[in-house]
Amino acid sequence: MARIELHDITHSYLRRPKKESDYALKGIDDTWEDGGAYALLGPSGCGKTTLLNIISGLLKPTSGRILYDGKDVSVLTPEKRNIAQVFQFPVLYDTMTVFGNLAFPLQNRGVSNDDIRRRVHEVAEILDLTGVINKRAAGLTADLKQKVSLGRGLVRADVAAILFDEPLTVIDPHLKWHLRRKLKEIHEQLKITLIYVTHDQIEALTFADQVAIMVEGEIVQIGTPQDLFENPAHTFVGYFIGSPGMNFLECTLEGDTARVDGAVIPLDEATAALGRETKGRLEIGIRPMYLDVRSDPGEAGVEVTVQMIEDQGSYRIVTLMLGGHILRAKVPEGKPVSEGTAWVHFPKQWIRLFADGRVVT
Amino acid sequence: MDKWQDNKAWFLVLPVFVIVAFSALIPLMTVVNYSVQDIFGPGEAVFVGTEWFKEMLANKRLHDALLRQFLFSGLVLLIEIPLGILIALAMPKKGWGVSTSLVILALPLLIPWNVIGTIWIIFTRPDIGLFGVGINSLHLLEVPFDHTATPLYAWITVMLMEVWHWTPLVALLAYAGLRAIPEAYYQAARIDGASPWATFWYIQLPKMRGVLTIAVLLRWMDSFLIYAEPFVLTGGGPGNSTTFLSIYLVKIALLQFDLGPGAAFSLIYFLIVLLFSFIFYQVLQRVGKGEKG
Numbered sequence: 325m326a327r328i329e330l331h332d333i334t335h336s337y338l339r340r341p342k343k344e345s346d347y348a349l350k351g352i353d354d355t356w357e358d359g360g361a362y363a364l365l366g367p368s369g370c371g372k373t374t375l376l377n378i379i380s381g382l383l384k385p386t387s388g389r390i391l392y393d394g395k396d397v398s399v400l401t402p403e404k405r406n407i408a409q410v411f412q413f414p415v416l417y418d419t420m421t422v423f424g425n426l427a428f429p430l431q432n433r434g435v436s437n438d439d440i441r442r443r444v445h446e447v448a449e450i451l452d453l454t455g456v457i458n459k460r461a462a463g464l465t466a467d468l469k470q471k472v473s474l475g476r477g478l479v480r481a482d483v484a485a486i487l488f489d490e491p492l493t494v495i496d497p498h499l500k501w502h503l504r505r506k507l508k509e510i511h512e513q514l515k516i517t518l519i520y521v522t523h524d525q526i527e528a529l530t531f532a533d534q535v536a537i538m539v540e541g542e543i544v545q546i547g548t549p550q551d552l553f554e555n556p557a558h559t560f561v562g563y564f565i566g567s568p569g570m571n572f573l574e575c576t577l578e579g580d581t582a583r584v585d586g587a588v589i590p591l592d593e594a595t596a597a598l599g600r601e602t603k604g605r606l607e608i609g610i611r612p613m614y615l616d617v618r619s620d621p622g623e624a625g626v627e628v629t630v631q632m633i634e635d636q637g638s639y640r641i642v643t644l645m646l647g648g649h650i651l652r653a654k655v656p657e658g659k660p661v662s663e664g665t666a667w668v669h670f671p672k673q674w675i676r677l678f679a680d681g682r683v684v685t
Numbered sequence: 686m687d688k689w690q691d692n693k694a695w696f697l698v699l700p701v702f703v704i705v706a707f708s709a710l711i712p713l714m715t716v717v718n719y720s721v722q723d724i725f726g727p728g729e730a731v732f733v734g735t736e737w738f739k740e741m742l743a744n745k746r747l748h749d750a751l752l753r754q755f756l757f758s759g760l761v762l763l764i765e766i767p768l769g770i771l772i773a774l775a776m777p778k779k780g781w782g783v784s785t786s787l788v789i790l791a792l793p794l795l796i797p798w799n800v801i802g803t804i805w806i807i808f809t810r811p812d813i814g815l816f817g818v819g820i821n822s823l824h825l826l827e828v829p830f831d832h833t834a835t836p837l838y839a840w841i842t843v844m845l846m847e848v849w850h851w852t853p854l855v856a857l858l859a860y861a862g863l864r865a866i867p868e869a870y871y872q873a874a875r876i877d878g879a880s881p882w883a884t885f886w887y888i889q890l891p892k893m894r895g896v897l898t899i900a901v902l903l904r905w906m907d908s909f910l911i912y913a914e915p916f917v918l919t920g921g922g923p924g925n926s927t928t929f930l931s932i933y934l935v936k937i938a939l940l941q942f943d944l945g946p947g948a949a950f951s952l953i954y955f956l957i958v959l960l961f962s963f964i965f966y967q968v969l970q971r972v973g974k975g976e977k978g
Contacts (some may be wrong), residue, residue: 382875407876409872410873411869417887417891418892419890429876434877476873
């Protein structure tokens with residue numbers, strides 16, 4: 325178990341990277357606390373697997389240092405770093421039994437047979453694999469296979485961290501939930517540092533205490549799921565987290581109000597003051613669930629056109645046009661909305677102001 | 686689902702029946718026909734039952750050729766399969782070396798078989814051949830090397846030729862099998878602290894089982910049916926020391942024109958190849974799978 329520090333990690337798959345776009349990772353600088361459950365969330369190709377492989381030692385970063393518990397491990401092999409990794413597809417030693425698979429990392433490290441047997445049975449117990457322990461690994465179902473690959477990490481009692489690279493990709497939907505819960509259970513029981521790479525926000529948000537959002541080789545925000553939802557530090561986080569994502573409207577500031585295509589949206593004084601001091605392209609952002617759609621103008625209502633109403637069961641997604649901008653609002657069941665003209669309110673406390681993509685604070 | 690009331694579907698599979706009949710069944714049945722008759726001339730044939738089979742099975746020279754053939758094919762498998770795997774493991778994994786080594790490996794496979802025999806005759810000639818002159822200039826051998834001189838030298842030459850000719854096929858198959866192993870397996874092995882030997886034994890070899898099955902079957906059948914190269918190189922000699930089954934068969938059937946015994950011989954030959962291919966296939970399918978999972 326270890327606290328993992330990343331110091332200014334960059335990585336390029338080219339031998340002589342020149343421009344910034346040659347880099348898959350552009351300066352990652354973060355600390356992952358001992359015993360935490362982290363998720364690395366981002367779209368495909370954002371560099372999350374690269375970062376994971378650098379943490380495990382499968383890849384050497386172009387520059388930067390990695391520390392485990394304060395000790396520099398940058399040049400050590402994965403074996404020396406004592407980490408475990410679970411891959412997207414179940415990686416098993418097909419010719420061995422489940423027992424053989426679980427015992428393999430210990431055998432390679434010269435652990436005595438008695439200890440191996442004791443430890444393997446302990447881990448099999450935790451993972452509910454006791455029933456299949458003498459079966460060939462090749463004949464198992466995908467979810468059991470993933471459990472066995474996880475088990476190969478857990479058998480080493482002193483494992484520094486277990487890294488997951490989209491481990492549920494090939495698992496049936498109804499078993500995903502079960503496996504995810506099992507992972508959480510194991511984390512609570514063993515307090516091992518877990519780092520989980522995924523592009524599925526639901527997976528990340530339900531699994532992790534802390535979620536790191538990656539985009540184009542950078543971590544734009546690390547925070548609790550709630551934090552990411554309510555206080556996105558970057559427009560990408562707002563857009564990526566939540567379904568549908570945050571609404572963004574390009575605006576100019578005038579006093580304490582934001583102007584969007586002539587429409588006036590009042591901001592709270594502090595936000596507006598900060599915005600006036602900031603240079604760059606300004607946008608306001610608001611979550612669809614906080615938009616209040618009404619059939620009368622009320623006070624400070626902004627006139628919009630309702631384009632589409634999609635019923636999602638317990639709520640509706642309403643698509644609105646504000647001038648040339650599209651807005652999505654989440655409207656609870658039972659609240660009347662009809663196509664045509666409507667008025668929408670922007671509650672001040674939920675409006676976030678962004679300059680050049682980054683939140684204004 | 687309702688059953689179709691007519692038998693139209695048979696018309697759709699008819700072409701396949703016709704093609705298979707003309708390409709395999711009819712020629713095979715002709716051989717069966719010859720094997721149970723004594724043919725004196727066109728239209729003059731006598732049914733002799735299993736006489737040719739009995740004669741052939743009791744034939745001492747056939748027994749010798751069969752033993753020779755088993756020894757040859759056994760050696761071929763024992764040398765070419767491990768050697769092919771070794772070459773595949775040593776081949777470069779990326780860069781310009783990949784295509785270069787693939788082309789060099791494939792060269793022997795592109796040469797016509799009787800040309801291969803000719804190449805090796807010249808290569809091993811004690812007067813002008815690079816190999817023959819080279820090995821004799823070392824003065825290590827009691828009897829100077831000449832592939833026609835002794836049965837041992839003839840065998841060494843035939844084996845060298847066969848290994849040179851066909852190991853590349855095994856290497857190419859094994860290489861394809863190796864390249865198909867996802868990177869994650871190697872990464873997992875590194876993380877689990879597996880030694881290179883353990884990585885080979887638990888990952889690479891099991892993952893190559895499919896292609897190695899094909900390699901074993903191809904090399905088994907091909908080497909068991911070998912004809913052109915030794916025929917050109919040694920003509921079956923010296924004596925009968927390199928007379929393999931097909932060389933002997935051709936002697937009986939075409940040179941002595943004993944069609945009946947030749948046909949009986951062919952059928953026995955065919956059944957042996959089929960039987961052993963089946964055995965190899967079954968064994969290789971079971972290996973590594975062990976008990977039912």
